Amino acid sequence: MARPHIVWTEEMIDILICDYPITFDDVLAEKLGVSISTLRRKAAELKLSKAGTGKMNYKTWETVERLFPTH
Numbered sequence: 001m002a003r004p005h006i007v008w009t010e011e012m013i014d015i016l017i018c019d020y021p022i023t024f025d026d027v028l029a030e031k032l033g034v035s036i037s038t039l040r041r042k043a044a045e046l047k048l049s050k051a052g053t054g055k056m057n058y059k060t061w062e063t064v065e066r067l068f069p070t071h
């Protein structure tokens with residue numbers, strides 16, 4: 001069975017570019033309505049990467065929570 005074709009809108013791509021570095025893949029995939037593997041394929045295609053090593057210290061985490069309260 002062929003997988004469904006995902007049409008990436010400009011808005012979806014903007015969200016992906018902005019949120020991918022600082023948002024867990026499963027959370028972002030649900031927000032965009034795509035699978036985690038689809039999300040990762042598109043991120044790789046756009047040459048996106050996660051911020052740092054993926055580990056945040058407490059001060060960084062507080063800053064992210066303050067700047068992005070809905071994430």
